[in-house]
Amino acid sequence: MDALAGLLDGPRAQGAFLLRSVLNPPWSMRIQDEAPLTVVAVVSGSAWIDEVRLSAGDVAIMRGPDPYTVADDPSTPVQVVIHPGQRCATPDGQEVEMRDLGTRTWGNDVDGSTTLLTGTYQMRGEVSARLLSALPPRVVVSAEGPLIPLLAEEIGKDQPGQEAVLDRLLDLLLIDTLRRWFSRPEAEAPAWYRAHSDPVVGPALRLLHNNPAHPWTVANLASETGISRASLARRFTDLVGEPPMSFLTGWRLAMAADLLREPDATVASVAQRVGYGSAFALSTAFKRERGVSPREYRLSLTVVGS
16 A cells, blocks of 8 residues: 555545536636535636646545635636535625536536536545545646546436445546646645655555554564664654654544544454554554544544534
8 A cells, every 4th residue: 555545545535516618608606615625627628626626537636625716717706605515605604506407417508618626525534634645736737548537427317326436536637637637746745745756664654554453563664675773763764754653643642543434443443453452552542643532533433523
């Protein structure tokens, strides 16, 4: 498991909000849904996201919860505001109904010159928080390959298992976009991402990501990577920004926070999956790092989701 796969493994899209928009100018939407992460792909035509112009084949990632505007032109006045829960209203607050143009499709003209695909993640787990903290408010790249056409084709289908198909395609589009973004010099990729390409620290990170429940020490991690303990500790800290065991603790607790979202998980079962010997050991570490116990954290998720 690499860095991106590890970050996306727990909070993958699960029944994500997906919509195809077919539009003819003039149109302008203010998005205030407070979603943690949104992906917008331009299938045809063009669009402006605030001051950035997107053409066909471009993909934008917006990191929430800050609002943004999507329009045919920056000068077009806002016509509709999208609130949490995908509630639509006019700028003065009057409720409006989206014009249904087919399965998961809406817009102002069935033959509109611009087609957008929008996928919204409602991720709240700590694993995804690491990814969100590494992103600027907006990422825009040009996509290649079949992902956008394939998602555009599948989003209009209504077949058994279609929701799972769309979730996975959205994940693929997100990962592909992030890889393209992080490969750019101006992207200032986070230290953990850059370190993944190091011939020594990269394998060490993969070992920790792949098997966080293993009783790792700096010594056995160094043995696995073929370098001395002191050299690994120094190189890891220089490239990642923290020592190996500190990174492992953060990764374990991040995974635990995400696993606690699963309704059938117990603190004991989560502890076993992330490398703690007992529910008490996990609770102690969790509360020390996050200020609340696992049970209190789970309760807070229930309150937020209610």
